[in-house]
Amino acid sequence: MSAIGLKLFPLRSRHVLPGFRLSLGFTLFYLAGIVLVPLLALLIRPVELGFGGFADAISTPRVLASLRLSFGTALAAAVIDSGFGLIIAWVLVRYRFPGKGLLDAVIDLPFALPTAVAGIALSTLYAPNGWVGSLLAEYGIRVAYTPWGVLVAMVFIALPFTVRTVQPVMAELGLEVEEAAATLGATRIQTIARVVIPMLGPAVLTGMAMAFARAAGEYGSIIFIAGNIPAVSEIAPLLIVTKLEQYDYAGASAIGVVMLAASFVMLLALNGLQSWAAKRR
Amino acid sequence: MKRVLSLLVAAGIFTATTAQADVTLLNVSYDPTRELYKDLGAAFAAEYKADKITINTSNGGSGAQARAVIDGLQADVLTLALAADIDAVSKNAGVLPADWQKRLPQNSAPYTSTIVFLVRKGNPWKIKDWNDLVKPGIQVVTPNPKTSGGARWAYLAAWAFAEKTPGGSDQKAKDFVGNLYKHVPVLDTGARGSTVTFTKRGIGDVLLSWENEAHLALKESPGQYEIVYPSRSILAEPPVAVVDKNVDRHKTSAAAEAFVKFLYTPAAQEIEARDFYRPRNQEILAKYKGQFPTIPLATVDGDFGGWAKAQSTHFGDGGVFDQIYQPGK
Amino acid sequence: MTNFSNGRSGSRRRSFLKPTEDPLWLKLLLGAVTIGFIAILLLLPLALVFKEALAGGLGGFWKSITEPDALASVRLSLIAAAIAVPLNTVFGIAAAWAIAKYDFRGKTFLVTLIDLPFSVSPVVAGLIYVLVFGMQGWLGPTLADHDIHILFALPGIVLVTVFVTFPFVARELIPLMVDQGRDEEEAAATLGATGFQTFLRVTLPNIKWGLLYGILLCNARALGEFGAVSVVSGHIRGVTNTMPLHVQLLYDNYDYAGAFTVAALLAMLALVTLALKSLLEWRYADELAAAHRH
Numbered sequence: 001m002s003a004i005g006l007k008l009f010p011l012r013s014r015h016v017l018p019g020f021r022l023s024l025g026f027t028l029f030y031l032a033g034i035v036l037v038p039l040l041a042l043l044i045r046p047v048e049l050g051f052g053g054f055a056d057a058i059s060t061p062r063v064l065a066s067l068r069l070s071f072g073t074a075l076a077a078a079v080i081d082s083g084f085g086l087i088i089a090w091v092l093v094r095y096r097f098p099g100k101g102l103l104d105a106v107i108d109l110p111f112a113l114p115t116a117v118a119g120i121a122l123s124t125l126y127a128p129n130g131w132v133g134s135l136l137a138e139y140g141i142r143v144a145y146t147p148w149g150v151l152v153a154m155v156f157i158a159l160p161f162t163v164r165t166v167q168p169v170m171a172e173l174g175l176e177v178e179e180a181a182a183t184l185g186a187t188r189i190q191t192i193a194r195v196v197i198p199m200l201g202p203a204v205l206t207g208m209a210m211a212f213a214r215a216a217g218e219y220g221s222i223i224f225i226a227g228n229i230p231a232v233s234e235i236a237p238l239l240i241v242t243k244l245e246q247y248d249y250a251g252a253s254a255i256g257v258v259m260l261a262a263s264f265v266m267l268l269a270l271n272g273l274q275s276w277a278a279k280r281r
Numbered sequence: 282m283k284r285v286l287s288l289l290v291a292a293g294i295f296t297a298t299t300a301q302a303d304v305t306l307l308n309v310s311y312d313p314t315r316e317l318y319k320d321l322g323a324a325f326a327a328e329y330k331a332d333k334i335t336i337n338t339s340n341g342g343s344g345a346q347a348r349a350v351i352d353g354l355q356a357d358v359l360t361l362a363l364a365a366d367i368d369a370v371s372k373n374a375g376v377l378p379a380d381w382q383k384r385l386p387q388n389s390a391p392y393t394s395t396i397v398f399l400v401r402k403g404n405p406w407k408i409k410d411w412n413d414l415v416k417p418g419i420q421v422v423t424p425n426p427k428t429s430g431g432a433r434w435a436y437l438a439a440w441a442f443a444e445k446t447p448g449g450s451d452q453k454a455k456d457f458v459g460n461l462y463k464h465v466p467v468l469d470t471g472a473r474g475s476t477v478t479f480t481k482r483g484i485g486d487v488l489l490s491w492e493n494e495a496h497l498a499l500k501e502s503p504g505q506y507e508i509v510y511p512s513r514s515i516l517a518e519p520p521v522a523v524v525d526k527n528v529d530r531h532k533t534s535a536a537a538e539a540f541v542k543f544l545y546t547p548a549a550q551e552i553e554a555r556d557f558y559r560p561r562n563q564e565i566l567a568k569y570k571g572q573f574p575t576i577p578l579a580t581v582d583g584d585f586g587g588w589a590k591a592q593s594t595h596f597g598d599g600g601v602f603d604q605i606y607q608p609g610k
Numbered sequence: 611m612t613n614f615s616n617g618r619s620g621s622r623r624r625s626f627l628k629p630t631e632d633p634l635w636l637k638l639l640l641g642a643v644t645i646g647f648i649a650i651l652l653l654l655p656l657a658l659v660f661k662e663a664l665a666g667g668l669g670g671f672w673k674s675i676t677e678p679d680a681l682a683s684v685r686l687s688l689i690a691a692a693i694a695v696p697l698n699t700v701f702g703i704a705a706a707w708a709i710a711k712y713d714f715r716g717k718t719f720l721v722t723l724i725d726l727p728f729s730v731s732p733v734v735a736g737l738i739y740v741l742v743f744g745m746q747g748w749l750g751p752t753l754a755d756h757d758i759h760i761l762f763a764l765p766g767i768v769l770v771t772v773f774v775t776f777p778f779v780a781r782e783l784i785p786l787m788v789d790q791g792r793d794e795e796e797a798a799a800t801l802g803a804t805g806f807q808t809f810l811r812v813t814l815p816n817i818k819w820g821l822l823y824g825i826l827l828c829n830a831r832a833l834g835e836f837g838a839v840s841v842v843s844g845h846i847r848g849v850t851n852t853m854p855l856h857v858q859l860l861y862d863n864y865d866y867a868g869a870f871t872v873a874a875l876l877a878m879l880a881l882v883t884l885a886l887k888s889l890l891e892w893r894y895a896d897e898l899a900a901a902h903r904h
Contacts, residue, residue, distance in 0.1 A: 016796045017711050018805035024708040027720075030701045034772055035727055038738035041748060045741055062608045084647050091644040095637060103645070105888040109652050111827075112880035112887075114834025116854035117873040120861055121655035124662065128483060131654065145482045156651055175630045182629030188636070191629075217731030219837035220854065224861075227482060229467040230608035237733035241841060244737060245345035245470055246427040249746060256734045263729035267722055307846060315863055339846040352744040353754060354762040354844045374745060473862050501864045530757065 042260065045253035057254040065231040066239045067258065069147060074215035077154035078162070082208045085162030086200070092163075093170045111160045115220025122153055123225040145227030150235060153221040158211035165207035166200055169277075173199060202277030206270060213266040217259065303333035304536045309356035311343035311430050311519065312471035313494040317556045318360065324552055325543050332536055342471030343430030350374060350524070357528050357537045360521045362430020362472075363581075364388070365592035367522050376526040390518035391544035392558040395578060396431070396438045398509040399479065399488040399495040406486050410511045411442040414487060415460045422485035424475045425468035426595075426602050430519070432472070433596060435489040438515035440595075441579035445513065459605035480506070491517070496557035496572070516578040656877060663874035666867050674871035679848040683856035683872070689764065690839075690852060691832035694771040698828055699821070702779025706817075707809070710787035711795060721784065727776040735773045736841025739766060762844030767852065770838040775828045782824030783817060790816055819894035823887070830883040834876060 046054045057063070092104050110118065126133040126144040133144055143149050173196065181191040197204075219237040226233040234242075236255055243252035310318055315338070322336035339346065339354065343362035350356050351374045359367050364382055371377050382389045400408050406419055414421050424432040436458060443449050443457035467484060469475045472494055479488040480498055487509075490498070495508045521541045528534040543549050550560035554569040566573065585591040595601045632640075663671055674680060705724060709717060727735065741747045743760040753760060760766045794816075798808040814821075836854040843850045851859055853876055860869035 017792065017799050017808070019707065019809075020712050022805075023704040024712070024714070027701065027705040027708050030704075031720075031723060034769070034776060035723065038742050038773070039726075039730075041741040042734065042738045060607075065608075084643070087640050088644045088647070091640050094632070095641065097641065101888065101892075103648060105884050106648060106652055108884055108887065109656065109880065112830045112834075112883045113656075114836060114854045114857075114876045114880070116836040116857045117659060117834075117876050117880075118655060119836075120857060120869060120873060121659050123482075125655055125658050127481075131658065132650070145478075145484055156655070159651065178630045188629075188631075188633055192632075213729040217729065217734070219731065219733045220840075224858075227467060227478070227484060228469065229484075232466070237731045237837065240731075240733050240737060242425070242428070242470060244740065244841070245342065245348055246425075247344075247348050247351075249741070252737060253741065256731075256737050259731050259734050263731070264726070266729055267725055270725075271718070271722055307849075337846050337849050339844055339850075341845060349762065349844055352740065352746060352761060353750055353759060355759060477862055 039260065042253055042256050046250050046257055049250045049254065053250070054254050054257075057251045058258055062231050062234070063236075063239060063255060066234050066236040067255075069150060069233065070216050070236040070259075071262065073147065073150050073154055074158075074212050074218075077151055077158050077215045078208045078212040080151075080155050081158050081162040081211050082204055085159065085166055085207060085211075086197070086204060088163050089167040089170050093167060107163050108160050110157045115157065115218065116224070118156060119153065119221040119224030122156060122221060123149070126152060126225060144225050145229075145233070147226075147233045149225035149227065150222055150233060153225050154215035154218060157218055157221055158215045161210040161214060162204075162207035165210065166203045169200060169203040202273055206273045206277065209266055209270050209273060213263055213270075216262065303335060304533055305335045305337060306357040306533055306537055306540060307355055308336055308338045308358045308360055308540075309346050309350055309354060310338055310340050310360040311346060311362040312340055312424075312473040313431070313476075313491050313497070314338075314360065315340050315473070316497065317493070317553065317558065320552050320556060321544065321549055324548060325540055328543065328548070329536065329539055331539075334536055334540075336540070340471075340473070342424060342428035342469075342474075344369075344428040345470050348428075350376075355527055355531070356524050357531060357533050358521065358523055358540060360519065362517070362519050363433060363588060364518070364520050365433075365588040365596075366430060367520060368589060368592075370524075376524050377522055378525065381522045382520060384523075385521065385541060386545065387561055388518050389520040389522060390561075391521060391541075391549070392519070392553045392560050394492050394517045394519065394558055395514045395576075396435045396489055396517065397492045397495050397514065398511060399476075399490045399498055399506050400486065400509055402505050402507060404507055404509065408487050408509055411439055411457075411461075414439075415457070415464060419464055419487065420466050420485040421461060421464045421487050421489060422467060422475050422479045423465055423489040424472055425470055428470040429472055429475075431491045431494070431517075432468075432475075432489075433591075434491075434515055434517045436595065436602065437581065437585060437591065438511075438513075438579065439489075441515060441584050442511065442513055444584075445579070455601060455605065458601075462606045492559070492573075493557035510574050510576050513577040513579065516580045518581075659870055659873050659877045662866065662870035665870075670867060671871050671874070674868045675875060677868070679851070680856060680868070680872055682848040683851050683853045684875070686764070686767070686849075686851070687833050687853040690767050690771045691829055693768045694775055694832045695825060695829050697772055698775055699779050699825055701776075702781075702783050702824060703821070705780045706783035706787045707813075709784050710790075711792045724777050724780050724784075727773050728781075730773075732774055732835065732837030733841060735770055735838040739769055739773075739842055743769075761842050762846070762850060764850075766842040767839055767850065770842050771832050771835055774835050774838050775831045778828035778831060779821065779824035782820050782827070786817055786820040787813070819890055823890050826883060826886055826890070830880065833879060 046057070049057055088107065092100065123144050124130050126149060128134065128137045128142065128144070130144070136143060143152055177195055178191050181195045186194070217237060219235070222235055223238055226235060228234050228238055236259060240252045240255050243255065308318055308322070318336070318338050322338065326334040326336065341349070343366045347361060347366040347369050350359065350370050359370065361367055367381060371379050371381060398408060400406070406413070408414065408419070413419070423435050426432040426436050439458050439461055440454045443454040444451065467478055469478055472491055475488060476490065476494055476498055478484050480502060498506055499508065521544060523534070523537045523541055528537045545561065547562060547565065550562040550565045554560045554565050557572065559573050560566050581588055581591055593600065709721065740761060742749055743753065743766060744750045745754060750761070760769065794812050795808050798812045803811070834854060839852050840855060843852070843855055845851060845855065845859070847859060853872055857869050857872045857876070860872065
């Protein structure tokens with residue numbers, strides 16, 4: 001904390017506007033109280049394990065499997081959502097059709113719908129006797145209560161992030177480049193693949209990173225649909241809860257620290273992406 | 282932070298005073314008793330004249346609930362699945378004395394239960410006894426013994442079975458139980474979670490279940506499941522206790538004491554029997570004997586040297602369960 | 611829905627295709643993919659929630675909604691949101707004011723820290739408060755001596771709700787206020803207005819729709835949070851169960867109709883949020899920051 005405190009002195013000693021001390025002071029105070037100090041409690045809890053104990057706590061087969069499931073599936077969901085997000089954003093930005101406003105509004109449903117509601121709805125839908133699950137069951141595919149269920153839930157909750165980061169950038173693209181490409185003899189598909197999509201690169205990556213961060217930490221919607229089988233479909237956040245309920249605070253905190261480190265890395269990556277995108281504009 | 286806190290505290294006081302015109306008890310209970318304590322709470326509220334009683338209930342895996350109380354959940358009454366979990370609260374939180382179990386009759390357990398098998402309709406795998414659970418391909422659903430009380434009773438029942446089989450020994454029992462858990466695809470934190478896994482999610486061929494929970498599943502979805510009584514099981518004694526320090530602080534001591542005593546009265550015993558818990562009252566037990574078949578039952582005190590020993594030997598850190606259950610390996 | 615035409619050209623003559631217009635087959639393909647994906651992934655679950663909720667008819671729906679524990683969960687969720695949202699609004703305004711109106715070192719890092727709760731798993735959010743306020747944690751024993759209970763009570767639920775909704779208003783206002791610069795405020799200050807007057811008369815009118823937008827998102831998340839609240843709630847039926855936790859409780863109690871009824875209530879709130887959000891975006895697009903999407 002003190003390091004941040006030292007850094008945050010004003011460049012100019014006097015401001016025209018009043019309220020610098022008050023607004024920044026309150027901001028730092030609130031940030032420290034709500035976010036930083038509690039996170040510090042998490043960071044120092046595994047200290048009681050020692051370095052070896054910490055390494056042991058996060059390298060049991062069950063913990064490793066849960067981390068692999070959470071991060072691996074989140075990556076898959078982010079990639080899937082980025083693909084569909086690109087298509088959906090394209091349709092919403094470039095085409096005009098009746099009901100478009102409604103379609104646009106509904107994209108944010110996974111964000112507005114509480115995760116527990118999504119969880120019971122998705123698990124009922126994809127259970128072997130559900131609307132979608134019964135169709136898939138005919139082909140021998142089981143989604144609910146398998147790792148596929150985790151993927152479905154993650155694809156659901158992360159979709160808005162990919163669409164909403166690409167959409168505004170796409171809307172600002174000028175048509176001139178596309179016209180030029182067409183004039184130079186490129187087919188429409190070539191123009192889209194070689195000209196448009198590369199220009200959207202930073203936005204797509206930003207959306208993917210946000211989707212990944214959200215999906216990796218997701219808990220509510222997944223626990224209903226995953227079946228929660230240890231080392232198979234048990235996500236890392238659930239294992240944190242299980243360890244906590246087993247009175248294993250240090251073990252729970254150790255996994256929590258890994259998750260927190262991952263989210264911090266993702267945030268830094270996002271910041272980097274955003275400044276990259278800003279430079280390209 | 283101070284500002285935030287004072288706001289929060291003010292809000293807390295506001296809600297506390299609006300809800301507390303009468304006496305409110307918090308009963309922290311284990312997982313399958315959701316329906317039971319709803320019925321018992323209503324009956325007690327109707328009978329208790331000194332105050333207007335509201336009983337709030339929190340349900341979850343017995344060990345997980347004990348952990349919550351240790352962490353500060355303000356229970357007035359604990360109604361957990363087994364004595365070791367209340368022992369843990371006494372030891373780690375110091376909110377009730379170590380000899381709590383001597384304060385009420387019959388080990389402080391107003392009713393008993395046992396562990397049975399719930400199988401799918403027609404019993405397709407012909408599961409009759411514990412031996413059948415470890416046959417190739419059979420999937421067994423049971424909760425996590427670290428957090429669930431029912432799971433610990435089930436574990437000990439399996440252990441007692443293997444030990445008492447002719448030629449049985451401690452090592453054979455360990456091998457048998459270890460083998461049994463290799464057939465377990467999912468460990469939920471509480472009994473109700475396991476029931477939902479088995480019934481709603483369709484996972485597994487047999488559910489190791491509380492007798493009462495199995496009957497409730499039959500009642501909820503008639504014709505879909507069958508109960509199988511193994512050749513022997515275990516006498517489960519879910520105890521109740523007043524949490525001294527909390528009731529002193531809440532000034533709910535009289536009501537809490539009255540509530541736990543009420544659980545032994547004929548009226549309450551009748552409700553317990555109706556919800557498929559085996560009442561201590563012999564007359565009421567006789568009246569419902571059709572739903573409580575008599576099978577040989579091991580006891581924790583007789584066969585495992587009491588809960589304190591069983592808990593540390595089998596379920597403590599690095600205990601037998603930790604040795605035999607290692608998913609992912 | 612098959613009548614796709616190019617939004618930019620306005621030309622519908624098929625013989626002459628503008629170079630920036632997609633061929634019809636591509637439009638149909640992408641349109642079908644979009645509508646199919648959204649219908650299956652988003653609309654089907656929504657439809658299922660309402661169908662299951664109404665399985666027992668409107669009477670059953672009403673009975674489940676007016677059940678005392680369900681009402682208590684609604685009340686608790688509303689109280690938690692009513693405390694958390696204003697707190698984060700005040701914070702969001704203060705943070706955006708400090709970041710947009712002054713220069714100081716470490717600004718980027720500060721913004722990153724403000725964003726942090728957004729990418730922290732809700733379960734971790736719950737866990738950290740257990741580690742601080744639990745009886746095995748830092749402050750639990752001391753607070754308990756003074757009979758203050760944070761965990762398994764309203765304050766804990768409010769705190770985790772504040773944590774998970776922490777960045778929403780700030781994220782909305784920071785880019786907006788940075789965009790608007792500080793000239794107007796500095797002019798007002800030079801003319802002798804106090805800081806508070808400047809904010810009220812100059813800044814607020816410029817940011818009011820963005821502020822409302824942030825509050826809307828913050829509120830939606832506050833009402834719907836599950837994982838973090840689940841860790842600190844204690845799950846006392848009718849007392850510390852918020853609406854999403856009550857959904858889970860009913861689901862585990864074999865009461866599927868009840869679970870989906872409360873779920874439908876939450877889904878309706880979500881739809882209202884979406885409607886208001888769309889309205890704000892449509893009506894006040896110019897006044898919302900360009901990079902405003904969560």
